Amino acid sequence: MKASAMARSEAHANEAWSRYMLDLVRATCLSRHVLSSDDVFALADSDAAAPTTHDTRAFGPVMRRAALLGYCKRTNYTVCSVRESNHYRPIAVWESLICRQEAA
Helix, strand or coil, rough: CHHHHHHHHHHCHHHHHHHHHHHHHHHHHCCEECHHHHHHHHHHHHHCCCCCCCCCHHHHHHHHHHHHHHCCCEEEEECCCCHHHHHHHHHHEECCCCCCCCCC
């Protein structure tokens, strides 16, 4: 059920938005050891020229693709989203597999 919903949202997403968001995931993974979708959306929200899509649930397939490309992996942890549009619900924490920053 979840896989088919993700496939539908991916199929109907703006392709330019999907590519852009995947690029932002990679950039975030290069600079952070752990991340969440809030980190990626904060970057996108700060770019007035960023492409848009009608349903941001299409971000799930973007993160799945990032994991398949070896950028990151999902952890067993969650944090509460800071985004009002997410209703502050728990969201996944991801571990970067390509971070170039020294561990703190």
